[in-house]
Amino acid sequence: MEAILREISVLALPVLFAITLHEAAHGYVARYFGDPTAWQAGRISLNPLRHIDPVGTILVPLFIYFTTALAGQGFLFGWAKPVPVNFSRLRHPKRDMLWVAAAGPMANLVMAVLWILVANVSNGLPAGGVGEWFYAMAEKGILINVILMVLNLFPLPPLDGGRIAVSLLPSPYAWRFARIEPYGMLILVVLLVTGVLGALLWPLVVLTTRLLLTIFAA
Template sequence: MMDELSLLQRIVVWILPVIFAITVHEVAHGWVAQRYGDNTASALGRLTLNPIKHMDLVGTIILPGLLLLTGTGFVFGWAKPVPVDVRNFKNPRQDMAIVALAGPVSNLLMALAWALLARVGVIVNVESISMPLIYMGIAGISINIALAVLNLLPIPPLDGSRILTGMLPSRLAWQYNQLERYGFIILLVLLYTKILNVVLEYPMYIVQNMFMSIAGL
């Protein structure tokens, strides 16, 4: 469906969903961290929906832009991580696991919001109104599902690794977290060998179909 759009139309359709997806994801981490006693993000002015405060040159602008230009149909990105100081938590590993989970959960909630927006477009059935809502809804569902599923992978420093760390015994958790220095390399290898595509394809297909059904598409 997105293939029917020109490059300019694709940029217009994707820009808001991408910015909201990565910004709210990071704010969710900081907001939940604050609930558990860590005000680091708030003190640094990062508990804001102002995307400029969260933009990462590569993850927020260059990578999503390249994916749009190449017409891959798959767009994702990232923002600057919101700083969290686990020393302010009563139960550092367990509380950090909940803080980490907040990011993917926020993306799933946003996917639901975009699905409902697309549903409005389906119901309205006036092309000049419905098509922008449907296209933007599809983009919002896609980017948020991609971020949620990708971040739940247990590869340090992705959110999934923080969640797993909270479940492991202390010694094993410490050993596991030593992988973080190699995390980016592991991700690049998985991406280059297309193993990441194989791992993510089925769960993304299932979850995306669920939200598309909500959207009436």
Template structure:
């Protein structure tokens, strides 16, 4: 198959992006409910229905722009509401609630890697579409995983780091949260985000290597 048109690229990426973002947020909701906070459950966010998680900018516009302009494809969904004070053992539980999203992306990356292996073993009209979609699924899930593990609040990595710090230092670190998204925007605008993500992306992709051959 030659170079894909924009419509073909959108077709290839749409399902993997939607699954990656939806399951990431749903995993947070399920983990929060498991550890004692039913906020997301009561708000209807503990679901695999993508319509409950879609953010017009992060789930639709930004991935479309990323596909059009090239480079890393990434985005976000509506954050799942979590009342950390309602969790059993909040410091430890919040760590697992935060980690649930990236772990879901890792699981999906493995799943897409298995689909990729299936695609290259087949010899029919579905082989190439499945191969392209699987590569997209691997890519978006690795990017979302490493992006969300950056130690910047309110990203998951920031939540995990906050839970690991001594209480006094954790409180001081939490005061940086209002500036977190501005830091992330600055990293995107300067092109530094891609440089930061690239080695971690390559590492995870290499770890998946045995499943891809």
């Protein structure tokens, strides 16, 4: 029980911020490009409490982590309350959709780098105690944010990668591809539970993590 509680204590903040700030980034960028929907709903906020979905932000990631990901057999998955974005209110809907969609994964990239910097600082603290706890938290923060970045860039609507693909494809193909969206989450869950998603994306997670550590780790 003590080991589980410690694991939860080092996971809580990384999971919370990785998922909720991902959503907040969508809202910030949507407003910049002309859609104030999220701002009007009070969802452009760095306060994680505004974005938490009790099931998707807390229960599902912890369940998957402790049942599969911890054993190296799964792929961490979770969600926050989606930030409302009305793409038709963007100044250039098809073009600007790319930047709104990319904002979430880029927020995870920035957080992964920040967690590497936390790890660098933690390495300079005395062994054991607070320094060890912060280092363990930083390790989780790096991994969780890289996983969520790679996962969300998977080109399947309604994931961010799917919306980026819709933005980049010529219009006739883009709208046909966008029709997948109502079935996207079902497809994603099937890929997740069958292990296909992890097999496809885990090499990218490892490669991205190694690259970031090479560049930013002390």
